[in-house]
Amino acid sequence: MPDSARPLTFDDAVHSRRTHKVFGRAAVPRETLDELFELARWAPNHHLTQPWRFRVVGPRALAALKAATDDGGVKLERAPTLIVASVVRQTDPVADQEDLCAAACACYIVLAAAHVRGLAGYWRTPAVLRTEAGLEAVGVPAGERVLGLLHLGPPARDARPPERLPVSTFAEYLE
């Protein structure tokens, strides 16, 4: 959890944001969610297509989503605030891939900005959002592709930071 006395630098925020799977019960206030979405608007995107879509799951949508799962949707109760993140599909494959990347950047902005505000986050790709019933439950139309279900809420315990590969394994300097 960030030290609220000092604003996190960008580097701090990138290093300290971690996936949380246990949350407190208080829902994220709408004003805070609006701040996160305002920041997501500034994700890079080619041709300014602004292809990301976020749907905050309300009680009725949550009930419908749970009903669409095989197991009653127990895992959907983990976090008090759930956001369905999706991208508008493009018929051109290059533009489609670009927009997928742009929407993923927007998702990361939401998670990182939530973290900076002391909230816990979790990007999950539940199977129910790969079913017709699940998509219908949360109003994702045929022309969109789901990127995940962003879980947000107060952190309930420290998240374990998974180790990462060293830079030398994935970055190289070409002649």
Ligand SMILES: Cc1cc2nc3c(=O)[nH]c(=O)nc-3n(C[C@H](O)[C@H](O)[C@H](O)COP(=O)(O)O)c2cc1C
């Ligand atoms: C596109 C995407 C989908 C993910 N889907 C899942 C998921 O379905 N279940 C899960 O446990 N974690 C999921 N994660 C979270 C990753 O497992 C997590 O980011 C990874 O373990 C690294 O941990 P960190 O976020 O603390 O750095 C997903 C992450 C991304 C970016």
